[in-house]
Amino acid sequence: MAEATIQVKHKIGLHARPAALFVQTANKFKSKIKVKNLTATGDFVDAKSIIMVLTLGVMKDHKVLIQTDGIDADLALDALKSLIENNFGEA
Template identity: 40%
Template sequence: MTEATLTITNAVGLHARPAAMFYKKTREFKSKITIQNLSREGGKELPVSPFNLLQMGVLQGHQVRLRADGDDEQAAIEALTQMVADNFGEE
């Protein structure tokens, strides 16, 4: 299992377009990928899905933990970490 803790810097957090982009990227990998909003009390670790991403209420400045488990787990975490670092392609 590979994991990373990331801070979301996007102005709208993981809502609408960023959430859709994030989910689409996870579908490129075979590993099981989960996410947990560490900034919300009682935030549960959930499988990445469009519904779960929106339900988690990840806002700008929130920290999330990503976990990937599978043959391509390292590549999955690296790609998702880069996507967040690049602010989902926003300027």
């Protein structure tokens, strides 16, 4: 199992396109992936579910905790981390 805490910098947070990219990336891996909004209350949700990721209400500057568990856990965590750090491919 691997985990990381990352701050979301994107201006609309994990919504619309960023949320879709986040979920699409998560779905590329076999591992179980969970994500939680540390800035708000609430529990972990399935990172492969767009609906559940939206329920986290992650906005600009919120911190999220990502946990990956499975054969490609490290790869998955890296991919999601770099997606958020690179601001979802936007400058």
